Amino acid sequence: MRSPRLNSTLSGLLVFLAAGLLFSLYFKGLMWEPNLHAPTFGGDGLTIHYNLQYHTTYGEGVYLESQYFPHHESIFMTDAQALVAVVMAGLKPVFPDIGQYATGISNTLIFWSSPLAVLFLFFIFRRMGVRWPLAFLFGCVIAMMSPQILRQLGGQYTLGFTFLLPMVAWYQLAYEKGKRYWLKSLAVTLMIILIGLNNPYLYAVASALLMGAAGVGILFKITGLVRLPWNQLLQWVAVCLVATFAIAATLAAFDQVEDRVEVPFGFFHNIAAWGGMLTDANTFSYDFLRRVLPDLDTPRRENQMYLGLIPVLLGLALPFILLLPKARKIVGLTQVPTLLVLLVGTLPCLILGFGLPFVYFEDWTYDNLGSLLQFRAPVRFSWPLFYLLAIVAGYVLHQLYEHWSGTKKVWLLAIPLLIWGIDAHQFLAGHTTGKAGPSAFTPTSIQEKSDLADELRIDTSSFSCIYLLPTEQGWSDKIHQDGSWRSNHDGYKLSIATGLPLLNGKLSRVGLNRVLRSLQVVSHSLIEKPALGELPAGKDILLLASNENELDPHEARLLGTGKPLFSNEKVELRRVSPAALLARTQDARKVARQDTSALATPLLRIPFEENTQHAFFGQGAEKVAPGWTTFPLPALQDSTLTDSLELSLWVFADKSRFGGPKFYLRQLDSEGKRISELKFWTNETFDTQNGWLRVAFSFKPDPLLSKLELVGQYEFPYFIDELWLRNARTNVRLAGKNGTLIYNNYIIKEAG
Template sequence: MGPWAAALGGLAWLLWLGGARAIPPTRLDWAMREDWAGTTFGWLFYRNAPWGLPLTRSPNQLFPHGTSVALTDANPLLAVLFKLFNPLLPADFQYHGLWLALGFALMGWFGAKLVSVVSPRPTHQWLGGLLFAMAPPLAARLGHLLLCAHWMLVAMMWLHLRDTPDARAAKRSLLWAAALNAVAASTHPYLVAMLAPLAMALTVRLALGRVITWGRALLASAGFVVLDLLLFALFGYFAGGSLGAEGFGQFSADLTTLFNPTDWSRLLPSLPVARRQGEGFGYVGAGALLLGVLAVAGAALRFRSLRDVPWKRGLPFAVAVLLLAVYALSSRVTWTGRLVVDLGGLYEPFSRLTSAFRASGRFIWPLCYAVMGGALLLWLRQWRERAWVGTAVLALVVAVQAYDLRQDKSELRRRPDGFRRLQAPEWAALKGHYRHLALFPPQVQWVCPYNEPLVNAAGYLAYRLGLTFNSGYASRTPPSIAEECNATMRPGGVDADTVYVVVRPQVGAFVRAGARCGVLEGLAVCVAGQREDAFAQALTRQPLR
């Protein structure tokens, strides 16, 4: 019952962080801001897209360039799954809240499974799973929904440390690792970039334990890489041009990250970090830090109780985690935000890789959970003959962890800014008469000037009417989009199948190009001058000339 209780505890913690309004799948308003809006529209436009290859291609978003669910961070795996049932789903439907609920529950579950390596007691497993579910790095990622899947890292740690006595058990572990890689590759590339090295380290651990041969270990490692690349291609990660972006060396982890709460703690003071180092947030929590101190102190006093610990079992995992942590520090290693050493020359030959994984600070997460898991296992191992001591301290640690974390910092507790739905009855006349809705000039996050409320309102309208849309959010975009940010209307450039929502300074150019323009719900809207349909006629009620 330990893992089940821990899973329920993880779900309860999400609710405490404000998840109650996100879980109901028919609620959209909470998700219509910032990165959440990008993931939501990535799914909504994919619902209207035809099936094709790559499997998650979405040609009607960022039209005419198109994009994919993968490049809008909209969870390719769940998008494909729910698209199969698209006719049965209501128009307002999102699965991101369900993904969060699953992530927090599985964090508790696999935290409990990890504790089961040293303790069969359900109470220990429940408390240990709760400690993992309360990890501050998980709560801090609520602004980026797909990356709230830290349970995969804890699950991989469990595979490394659990007993694997023979080839049959080794095969099961490798299949588990392959499944985790497959889910990660179908979800987000940063998860794969962490899981793949840990999976390869697992093959080394099994080969060192002589339960598989080195040849099989090499074959399994190659298999993980091939599996990940095939799924990347299938789900459309390579569909958006260059995968690189600026920021490597800035989106990093500081050397103080494990004990620096950066305003997330009620108990510990915050230390300074550089402006963009929030991506490297790795504070493990006051409870976990307390447990670590007690475990290390106890190990020094009760060393004999640890003589039979199979330390070699965790060595490949530890090496992989430390290497990932070194990458998390990036080319600019800092202490409290101040440069300690510049490794730019070392990383320069690998600039294509580092630009693709520019937010290197995220790679500190495996070390965070290794520290938490190591403290848990070390403590319980010391007191396995006096289980009540382990229970009492774990209960105290979980209480400290829960009190320490500032729930008001949760993105889910932020008051929503409000989502505007365009509701004028005239909009309904677009359906069946027009094919495209376009902002002019286009507005693409991080590329062009971006009015988020306008983009969200127009994007939702385009989705409900089954139209293409030329604006929005994607993590990677073709370079040609940037050339359209300051577009101007040319004579004869008004497309008859497109409805344009135009910034006011451009209205005159549309009128001179022969367009019919008017005001609808406070927006300047233009269509081709030759259009005589009901929507075009509606624009004459408040004409713009």
């Protein structure tokens, strides 16, 4: 019996509402009480919601001012729900309290996109002649297993618009001659631009699907395999080109950062993996497949892109089906040639998802791909394969059902659909269980911070900004100081409650210079702190320190300079004057310049003057080759073996590559055996001066020590300068050319 016919508008509304009810069983309060819940209570999601709510409440235009005060960053280059934040900030004159609902609006857009994805998938199946009950069921199980859901739940909200790729696939399948397809092209172009400005990744993935399918379609047309209309193929290309131009022009117009790390971390790390595509730890098939395929790699966070058991099995059978004329006729893929083109068109996307062919040419890739490497998770380009393979699987099951008769066809459909449904339920339930917690930024929680701020007289008239401790200069690809959950959680809320921006922070694609200047606030007192001179005169810095975390001595010294305002078991608040911090630094440098007891030379000094491309002190530095390098150190004199020693050197903060070298200081005995080893990663330093990062080891020589060994390791070339070994209790000052002075391996007087 044929299923009853439904009005397209009514059926679409029913599908959307039914899918919304289904997903709300898993997402719970995220859909029905979106302003009170969040899928993550920390990490990326907390920072993204903070940036969104701060900009909505206090910002305007396209520049985000919540972090690294007094600088700002193009919001389109951040993960702050860029376009959503800009639009909501623009609505403040009409809705003054809209900032209180920023998290709820974000959650609504993100988590209600899954029912919208079901709707587009439903339209796709209906267009291909699939009965509407099956079209709905297929749409649900596919949307429930979307790899983008993992990004929603992981706090990368702007990647969570799950309807975009089904919408693009529907557009590609819905070709018809005449004006209506041009209107569809225009609408899809506009949607890709809007969502692409919110997160350029989704533009890139959607464009990959468009261009991959267009390329395959043109190739098939030339070879005569499948003849899609030129108008259809060229419109796909046009949509991609127009969206590319609009997004690239917008990003370039507002981006003011000139010293961003050129090659960020992740391009060869966040790639597709068969283990992530064929298995998911929450599903019933996981253990079995792991036993059958023991060499499968374990899915990590980014490369989890489970295709589903039924799509994988049908995908494996598909080449054989297409080679057998009778089977090919039964499944009827030739009746929907565009679907076949789209499926094959995802293969270039999959190849890129595996990082191919670039994984075989890493150095060339780093040297030549430039800003394209800002797309640091190629695995996301594999997402189109998930959708298209699942759509083909659903269509094939429908065709088999239509071909067979009697109870055979019922079982032929019911068993795979049951397995698929169980797979989808276990996947979504496993990943959503325990995820929906209270939002950190509800009006009630922000009001609590407002009351505390009022009680302590913390406002923008007396304070300029907040500095979080432990300090955070995260996501910069060069400095790895991620703060703590407590300082983030309470600091972000206090920032929203008061309007005070952060002096430090976590921003994607931030400029390296402003990160280093922010870090200098906690650097050694001999290091100048120009960021403090940029702050408004007469206003203090509010220090917010987590009492749940141990502070580094650098951070503790900064906190100790402040005047206590408030303290409990969670956080401590103090105020400090930028002018007082600057005066403290100038006094320390003056004392160092006048220190008459300072020695003229350390126990060991290697000035490294060979390469004049960069220099910390003097005329040059040493360029170190990639890999493991052992730096020869002379044997220590017996007189130094009882002293506390410091070995220090400087590493250039090179913005051409992510990360930095790791150093290992080893104490060796007379036979060359290792007694002890200390490790220092330059990205975790607290001392930065003139664009260089200080590496320092403080240690007590072991009685059996015969020789020190310093080893450096980094996958790229790097520059080092001024290696010193000195008695930790003895000050050393050296004079350089043009009046420069260096004291305990800190520059205390610049040239001239």
